[in-house]
Amino acid sequence: MRDNLRMIFFVVILGMLLSAVIFAVNSLTAPRIAKNDESTMKRTILEAHAISYQEKDLETAFNQNIDVVKKGEKTYYVTKNKDIAFEFNGSGLWGPIRGVISLASDLLTIKKIMIIHQEETAGLGGRLAERKYLSGFENKKFMPTIEIVNRRRAEKDNEVDGITGATLTSKAFERLINAQVTSAVAAYRR
């Protein structure tokens, strides 16, 4: 009995001590982590709008070129000529996919898609995040939705080639991007 009490006591005390250490480390690093995430977002937005900038002028470049517009819960990053960009997220085949899409001022034409985070199979679905693949989306239009096509070349304005060997990732991404853009654009128009 005494032994059991001693054991529980030891584990609890040690757990509390280590929790205190983790708490201290977390409060020291949290502001920096939040700032890193914010900078990543700003970099991605600027790149999505194809605005060039110097790393040291990131803040100024962002503030000068981008208007941050909030509608409901969604944040939109609007340029001077009314092009918009916003964050999208949802599930891919294996894990969450998060990124930024920019649309021209007609709110139909894709300017650029950037992937910030994905967990698809490396070398197959993971190629989704490669510039070479994502550039296939540029200038395509949501009329009415984007379709990712397999087994033939994309021809129409709303068709994009799928990734060979990653049909399910392609399908998941098609579903995700259509749902997210449709609702975000509707909310923006309101």
Place this chain on the structure above:
Amino acid sequence: MGFQLKKLAYTKSYRILRGNLWKDHPVSCGVLGMCLTLGVSNKVANAIAIGIGFTFVLVVTAATISAMRNLIPKRARVIIYMIVISSFVIIVDRFLKAFFPAVAEALGPYIGLIITSCILMGRLEEFSMKNNVYYSMLDAFSSGMAFAYTLLILSVIREFFGFGTILDVKVTPAWWTNWVVLGMAPGAFFVLSIYLWITRTLAKVDPQKLGHLHG
């Protein structure tokens, strides 16, 4: 000189270093830590980051456990290893996220996987619980380094052939076709098994005598 060298060969420190770095190598000989070895040996940058993070976690947990070894209730020791290991892994994770966000993003879930590595549990159970802080740290450091250099060798091979780069710098000629399979998990098995074959032969590991495996 020869006399001194001979004497050196019998010190405990020398035996620890020689064992961990070559003769009883945790990966080559123990076949431990496979999850991380297969998972993060695809790029040199990942291998270096995990190698350093892993060694840090191993050294501090070994020192902590060794310092407390006479206080730790025997029946609760495994849970105590887990608490200590996971705390330090969280610290490494936060540190990387704060100061090296690009590395943290590339490593993704693998930092958390350090917690489950059997090299850690093995060294704590087999060595740190029985030896003083100095030897435990030496043991932990050499085991960590042994793991790190193995990761480095595997990742140089895999990144060169799989991606045509070293540390993300293009090193192969333009006509080079990447062996994509080496960048993916199945490729890790090929490279690792050839590596194990070579190192085990050179270190004269006798599979029949591996009964004493540490962990």
